[in-house]
Amino acid sequence: MSIxxxxxxxxxxxxxxxxxxxxxxxxxxxxxxxxxxxPAQLQGSIDKRSDSTVIERDGVVVGFANFYRWETGGTCTLGNVIVDPQARGQGIGAQLIEHMIAIARTRHQAGEVTLSCFNTNVAGLLLYPKLGFTPFSIEERQDKQGRRLALIHLRLAASG
Structure with missing residues (x-):
C-alpha cells in the first residue's frame, strides 16, 4: 500500500x-x-483557503483537508477535513492531519495548529486528542435544523 x-x-x-x-x-x-x-461549492471554498491537500492510497484520493486561516509565524487552522467512507478507521485521517501539521510548521512556520469539531462528531473528537490536540474553547452553534450544538476548538503547539 502506497500513501x-x-x-x-x-x-x-x-x-x-x-x-x-x-x-x-x-x-x-x-x-x-x-x-x-x-463541485462549485467546494471549488469556492478551495479558492479562499490555503494548502488544499489530498491524500492518495495506491493512486486513489481517499482524503482531503486545507487551512481556512494561516498566518506566517502564527496559527494555521485546519478545515474541510474529510476521508472517503471506504477508508475510514484505517489511519488515513491521522496521516492527513499529521501531514497538514507538517505543512503548517514548515511552509507557514506556525506556532500552533488549531481546528474545530462539533460535539456530535464522535470520530473527530476521538481522533484529535490522539494526535495531541487539546480543547481550549467551546462555542454555541446551530445545525441546519436549528438545534443547539457545541463547536469545540482544539489546538496543538507546533513543536508538539
Whole structure:
C-alpha cells in the first residue's frame, strides 16, 4: 500500500464531494455548504483557503483537508477535513492531519495548529486528542435544523 500527498486538482473535486454520505457528514466537513455538496461549492471554498491537500492510497484520493486561516509565524487552522467512507478507521485521517501539521510548521512556520469539531462528531473528537490536540474553547452553534450544538476548538503547539 502506497500513501502519498499532493495539492488538490480540479479532477479530484467531484470525488471529494462524494465523501459526505449524508447531510450530517457534510455539515461536519463543510458547515456553510448546502446539501448536496456540488463541485462549485467546494471549488469556492478551495479558492479562499490555503494548502488544499489530498491524500492518495495506491493512486486513489481517499482524503482531503486545507487551512481556512494561516498566518506566517502564527496559527494555521485546519478545515474541510474529510476521508472517503471506504477508508475510514484505517489511519488515513491521522496521516492527513499529521501531514497538514507538517505543512503548517514548515511552509507557514506556525506556532500552533488549531481546528474545530462539533460535539456530535464522535470520530473527530476521538481522533484529535490522539494526535495531541487539546480543547481550549467551546462555542454555541446551530445545525441546519436549528438545534443547539457545541463547536469545540482544539489546538496543538507546533513543536508538539
Amino acid at each position: 502519498s500527498f499532493r495539492a488538490v486538482n480540479e479532477q479530484d473535486i467531484p470525488r471529494i464531494c462524494s465523501f459526505a454520505r449524508d447531510r450530517t457528514e457534510q455539515f461536519f466537513f463543510f458547515p456553510a455548504a448546502t446539501w448536496p455538496l456540488t
